[in-house]
Amino acid sequence: MLGGRLGTGLHVATGAQPRGGGEPVRRMTEEAAVFCRPEGDLRVDDVTPEDTLVAQGAPVARLREHPDIALVAPMAGRVARVVLRPGRRLAEIVLFREAGGDRHRHDVGGSAATEAGVRRLMQSAGLWPRLQRRPFGRLPPSDERPAAIVAMAADTRPMAPDPRMALRGREEDLARGLSALAGLTDGPVLLCQQAGPSLVENGLADGRVMIVTTGPRHPQGLAGLRIHDLCPAGIDAPVWEVHAEDAADLGALLVTGLLPETRLVSVAGAAMNETLLLRCQPGADMRGLSHGHVRPGPHVLMAGSPLDGREARWLGPRERQVTVNPQARAASRHWFQSALTRSSTQVPVIPTAALEQSVGGAFPAAAMIRALASGDDETAMKLGVLSLLEDDLALTDYVIGGAPRLSTLLRRMLDRIETEYAA
């Protein structure tokens, strides 16, 4: 339908384009961390003690529930600080970089051939945390077979680095990684890329690796909306999501036994003098990444895009974008203005064309918002809420001005569904 063609996606203007053709520069920060967000719940064992020298890719901790899954050092360095919350829940393990440090070589030993081998290698080499499982957006259990795996080689979030650039010259690694991932599922492995030459040959692994072309506008390149469209996640049908660069890392790891050191990251935002494209380690210190390019004055560092970013110090295992924004001063409001604009209940959302486009026409937006706001889990599940995570509604939150915050409502609903249905 014509409406489907016209009615999807928005352009969000958020800052300067990268200068000089945007060739990425390699910049390793002096500090990096393996960490867990406060709302996450990661119990760890075998934590490397402070002041130990570790090689890049060497395990620094293991998960208590799944001892096969290791968290690895993002760079060669010295363990500077280990912070654990009560119950051995991981807060952060901070490393200081040591120049000329080693790289840990993982035992590959023909593991590419078998499913168990690929699983073991991904878990021991620290690639497992780069998977995201839908529904609920957590780490997949170590022995789960998903209904499908979606590899994202498209990212339409404002100022996101181009995955095509990240994958330049790594097509073989990517193909090998995707073929290996195909062994972990009975369903398809879908590579979402934007229009242009195919990144890998269509139909690898007996035709189970398939290329899907996505549109160029936000939110067409969001994993959640693609999964919602192509292979909806359900409680009994989990879908894994992985960035194509991480799939290529798996491909490289399978051949060399070395975990690739860097990833492509963009540092952008209204408080930056220029947009940077960097190759840095996972878990990099965002202060180090933006240092020297920030405009004077107070600013906030966010991991993620201007739409879905959250304030943080370290870049997460799946994040490839740093947003630096000027710090907004809390304006004091007159009581009469508050009376005019703030209500005891939340202001309703008016279904306009902007709302429809902010979800890319993927589902009936007004009905979904009504279900989210009223806590109607069953209707929301019918409409496909299990394929979505907070990031997928970030654009909608932006469009409707952030009241009510749909991503908060969505997280609350997903948590509720998880305890009620999936226990």
Add this chain to the structure above:
Amino acid sequence: MMRGLWDRETVALFLLLALMPLALTWLWFGGTQAALQLVLALVVSGLWHMIFMLARAQPPSFAGAITALAVAMLAPEDLGLIRLILGISFGTVMGELVFGGWGRNVVNPATVTLAFLGFGFPTAPWPDFVLPVAWGAIPAAAIGAVTGVMSARLLTGAGLVTLLAMALGADLDRVLPAAGIVLVLLVADPVASASTALGRWLNGALYAALVVMFTLEWQGAAPLQAAVSAALLASLAAPVLDEAAIALWLARRKGRHGRT
């Protein structure tokens, strides 16, 4: 966090902006009488919004001005002050504010007011519009559709059915101006109309079909009366149309994926 544009009040302001061509031509041709009626409607509607703000912490909305404009333009004539105030109060309170304000209402409050006045005082004559005012509905629809606050699907759906009826030989010349004005003022309200893509097509088509039916079959009805009645029924049917559209979407999805 960055904030976008399309919160409730922005939508209301864009709707007001879209209706400006219509409102200004109407004021131009209506003179003092029209202006006074508009001021009255604005004052009464604004008063109720203030009362609900103070009593229930319900923020007032610019949508109250849209309601006032629609009522001032479309209300039956020669009602007298008391009845008009009664009608506007009933529509604003029972049609919108008791549900929690604009955005939570089921039917457009102006539609409720007009239905109340029309059925309550059936002897009062319905106003007629000079042709230039009716032409004002076209830029209004265009601005509304381009800014996205009115559904282009709904407007097109209504237009297509009207064209089809005229092609089949229905004589609609008499009712078209009133039907067009009611379409942009009452039917295209994003809250009271359907919210799914298919639902909006059906919503617009249903409104036009009802207008055609009333014109041909309802003896002695004023054009505006037929249009307002059609708007009331179409907006009451909007949730059903949405339900149907979603059920169809779910069935298609189930066929494709084997699950929803």
